[in-house]
Amino acid sequence: GMESSFGSDFGSGGGGGGKLDPGLIMEQVKVQIAVANAQELLQRMTDKCFRKCIGKPGGALDNSEQKCIAMCMDRYMDSWNTVSRAYNSRLQRERANM
Protein backbone atom coordinates (compact mmCIF):
# COMPACT_ATOMS: atom_id res chain seq x y z
CA GLY A 1 0.00 0.00 0.00
CA MET A 2 0.89 3.68 -0.05
CA GLU A 3 3.18 4.97 2.69
CA SER A 4 2.07 8.10 4.48
CA SER A 5 4.22 11.03 3.45
CA PHE A 6 7.23 11.55 5.64
CA GLY A 7 6.93 14.41 8.06
CA SER A 8 3.21 14.97 7.73
CA ASP A 9 2.51 13.90 11.26
CA PHE A 10 3.78 16.78 13.38
CA GLY A 11 3.02 16.47 17.02
CA SER A 12 0.88 13.39 16.67
CA GLY A 13 3.08 11.42 19.03
CA GLY A 14 2.63 8.36 16.87
CA GLY A 15 4.87 5.26 16.98
CA GLY A 16 7.16 5.42 13.94
CA GLY A 17 10.20 4.00 15.78
CA GLY A 18 12.76 6.71 16.60
CA LYS A 19 11.10 9.56 14.68
CA LEU A 20 11.52 12.71 16.75
CA ASP A 21 8.28 14.46 17.57
CA PRO A 22 8.78 18.19 16.95
CA GLY A 23 5.73 19.04 19.03
CA LEU A 24 7.14 17.27 22.06
CA ILE A 25 10.54 18.88 21.59
CA MET A 26 8.96 22.30 21.41
CA GLU A 27 7.02 21.72 24.60
CA GLN A 28 10.13 20.55 26.42
CA VAL A 29 12.09 23.55 25.21
CA LYS A 30 9.34 25.87 26.43
CA VAL A 31 9.47 24.28 29.86
CA GLN A 32 13.23 24.64 30.04
CA ILE A 33 12.99 28.27 29.01
CA ALA A 34 10.40 28.91 31.72
CA VAL A 35 12.61 27.25 34.31
CA ALA A 36 15.60 29.33 33.22
CA ASN A 37 13.58 32.52 33.49
CA ALA A 38 12.33 31.62 36.95
CA GLN A 39 15.90 30.96 38.07
CA GLU A 40 17.05 34.26 36.68
CA LEU A 41 14.25 36.08 38.47
CA LEU A 42 15.02 34.35 41.76
CA GLN A 43 18.70 35.09 41.51
CA ARG A 44 18.19 38.80 40.95
CA MET A 45 15.46 39.03 43.56
CA THR A 46 17.70 37.39 46.14
CA ASP A 47 20.50 39.79 45.32
CA LYS A 48 18.31 42.88 45.60
CA CYS A 49 16.49 41.81 48.73
CA PHE A 50 19.65 40.80 50.48
CA ARG A 51 21.03 44.25 49.82
CA LYS A 52 17.89 46.00 51.03
CA CYS A 53 17.12 43.92 54.08
CA ILE A 54 20.29 42.56 55.58
CA GLY A 55 22.56 45.03 57.34
CA LYS A 56 25.36 43.57 59.30
CA PRO A 57 24.87 39.81 59.01
CA GLY A 58 24.04 38.30 62.38
CA GLY A 59 23.87 34.71 63.55
CA ALA A 60 20.41 34.21 62.03
CA LEU A 61 17.74 36.11 60.13
CA ASP A 62 15.72 38.00 62.73
CA ASN A 63 11.98 38.73 62.45
CA SER A 64 12.35 42.19 60.95
CA GLU A 65 14.74 40.89 58.34
CA GLN A 66 12.37 38.09 57.39
CA LYS A 67 9.45 40.51 57.17
CA CYS A 68 11.54 42.82 55.01
CA ILE A 69 12.54 40.00 52.69
CA ALA A 70 8.92 38.90 52.29
CA MET A 71 7.80 42.43 51.42
CA CYS A 72 10.78 42.90 49.18
CA MET A 73 9.92 39.77 47.21
CA ASP A 74 6.41 41.05 46.56
CA ARG A 75 7.65 44.50 45.59
CA TYR A 76 10.23 42.99 43.27
CA MET A 77 7.47 41.03 41.51
CA ASP A 78 5.36 44.20 41.29
CA SER A 79 8.34 45.99 39.78
CA TRP A 80 9.03 43.22 37.34
CA ASN A 81 5.42 43.27 36.17
CA THR A 82 5.42 47.05 35.87
CA VAL A 83 8.58 46.96 33.79
CA SER A 84 7.19 44.17 31.62
CA ARG A 85 4.00 46.12 30.92
CA ALA A 86 5.87 49.36 30.25
CA TYR A 87 8.30 47.67 27.89
CA ASN A 88 5.48 45.93 26.06
CA SER A 89 3.63 49.23 25.63
CA ARG A 90 6.75 50.85 24.26
CA LEU A 91 7.26 48.04 21.75
CA GLN A 92 3.64 48.35 20.57
CA ARG A 93 4.10 52.08 20.14
CA GLU A 94 7.31 51.59 18.17
CA ARG A 95 5.62 49.11 15.88
CA ALA A 96 2.65 51.41 15.37
CA ASN A 97 5.02 54.19 14.30
CA MET A 98 6.98 52.14 11.79
Place this chain on the structure above:
Amino acid sequence: RSRRGGTGRDRGDTGSAMDAPSAAGLGGADPQLQRFIEVETQKQRFQQLVHQMTELCWEKCMDKPGPKLDSRAETCFVNCVERFIDTSQFILNRLEQTQKSKSAFSESLSD
Protein backbone atom coordinates in the same frame (compact mmCIF):
# COMPACT_ATOMS: atom_id res chain seq x y z
CA ARG B 1 39.81 41.49 -0.17
CA SER B 2 36.73 40.91 1.97
CA ARG B 3 34.79 43.51 3.86
CA ARG B 4 33.40 42.61 7.26
CA GLY B 5 29.67 43.05 7.22
CA GLY B 6 27.71 44.73 10.00
CA THR B 7 26.81 43.02 13.22
CA GLY B 8 23.50 42.00 11.72
CA ARG B 9 21.70 43.88 14.44
CA ASP B 10 18.51 45.39 13.07
CA ARG B 11 17.54 48.97 13.81
CA GLY B 12 14.52 47.96 15.80
CA ASP B 13 16.64 46.15 18.35
CA THR B 14 16.37 47.84 21.70
CA GLY B 15 19.79 46.92 22.91
CA SER B 16 20.06 43.19 23.27
CA ALA B 17 23.70 42.31 23.18
CA MET B 18 22.91 38.90 21.82
CA ASP B 19 22.75 38.51 18.06
CA ALA B 20 20.08 35.94 17.28
CA PRO B 21 21.34 33.35 14.84
CA SER B 22 19.36 33.03 11.65
CA ALA B 23 16.60 30.53 12.30
CA ALA B 24 17.24 28.96 8.92
CA GLY B 25 20.47 27.48 10.25
CA LEU B 26 18.77 25.99 13.28
CA GLY B 27 15.82 23.63 13.03
CA GLY B 28 16.99 22.50 9.63
CA ALA B 29 14.42 22.61 6.87
CA ASP B 30 11.42 22.24 9.16
CA PRO B 31 9.44 25.48 8.85
CA GLN B 32 7.48 24.79 12.01
CA LEU B 33 10.67 24.47 14.07
CA GLN B 34 12.15 27.51 12.38
CA ARG B 35 9.13 29.57 13.28
CA PHE B 36 9.19 28.22 16.80
CA ILE B 37 12.84 29.19 17.22
CA GLU B 38 12.19 32.69 15.87
CA VAL B 39 9.28 33.24 18.22
CA GLU B 40 11.02 31.85 21.30
CA THR B 41 14.20 33.81 20.58
CA GLN B 42 12.16 36.99 20.37
CA LYS B 43 10.38 36.16 23.61
CA GLN B 44 13.68 35.51 25.34
CA ARG B 45 15.12 38.82 24.20
CA PHE B 46 12.10 40.48 25.74
CA GLN B 47 12.43 38.54 29.00
CA GLN B 48 16.13 39.29 29.30
CA LEU B 49 15.56 42.98 28.86
CA VAL B 50 12.79 42.97 31.46
CA HIS B 51 15.18 41.28 33.90
CA GLN B 52 17.88 43.78 33.13
CA MET B 53 15.67 46.87 33.35
CA THR B 54 13.97 45.69 36.53
CA GLU B 55 17.36 45.36 38.15
CA LEU B 56 18.56 48.75 36.96
CA CYS B 57 15.33 50.59 37.72
CA TRP B 58 15.03 49.02 41.14
CA GLU B 59 18.24 50.81 42.08
CA LYS B 60 16.85 54.11 40.88
CA CYS B 61 13.26 53.85 41.98
CA MET B 62 12.94 51.71 45.07
CA ASP B 63 13.79 53.05 48.51
CA LYS B 64 12.57 50.82 51.30
CA PRO B 65 10.25 48.01 50.16
CA GLY B 66 6.83 48.72 51.65
CA PRO B 67 3.49 46.92 51.76
CA LYS B 68 2.77 47.96 48.18
CA LEU B 69 4.30 49.68 45.18
CA ASP B 70 3.29 53.32 45.59
CA SER B 71 2.34 55.40 42.58
CA ARG B 72 5.52 57.48 42.70
CA ALA B 73 7.68 54.37 42.47
CA GLU B 74 5.47 52.95 39.74
CA THR B 75 5.80 56.13 37.68
CA CYS B 76 9.53 56.01 38.22
CA PHE B 77 9.70 52.47 36.88
CA VAL B 78 7.69 53.39 33.79
CA ASN B 79 9.85 56.43 33.10
CA CYS B 80 12.95 54.37 33.72
CA VAL B 81 11.97 51.83 31.06
CA GLU B 82 11.22 54.57 28.53
CA ARG B 83 14.48 56.41 29.21
CA PHE B 84 16.48 53.20 29.04
CA ILE B 85 15.11 52.45 25.59
CA ASP B 86 15.65 56.06 24.55
CA THR B 87 19.25 55.73 25.71
CA SER B 88 19.73 52.55 23.74
CA GLN B 89 18.34 54.11 20.57
CA PHE B 90 20.36 57.27 21.09
CA ILE B 91 23.55 55.26 21.32
CA LEU B 92 22.79 53.25 18.21
CA ASN B 93 21.86 56.35 16.21
CA ARG B 94 24.89 58.32 17.27
CA LEU B 95 27.21 55.39 16.66
CA GLU B 96 25.79 55.04 13.18
CA GLN B 97 26.36 58.73 12.53
CA THR B 98 29.93 58.77 13.74
CA GLN B 99 30.64 55.68 11.67
CA LYS B 100 29.29 57.35 8.56
CA SER B 101 31.25 60.58 8.97
CA LYS B 102 34.56 59.20 10.18
CA SER B 103 34.52 55.70 8.65
CA ALA B 104 36.75 54.79 11.58
CA PHE B 105 35.29 51.32 12.04
CA SER B 106 35.19 50.19 8.45
CA GLU B 107 38.77 51.33 7.89
CA SER B 108 40.10 49.37 10.81
CA LEU B 109 38.12 46.26 9.79
CA SER B 110 38.89 46.13 6.10
CA ASP B 111 41.85 44.01 5.16
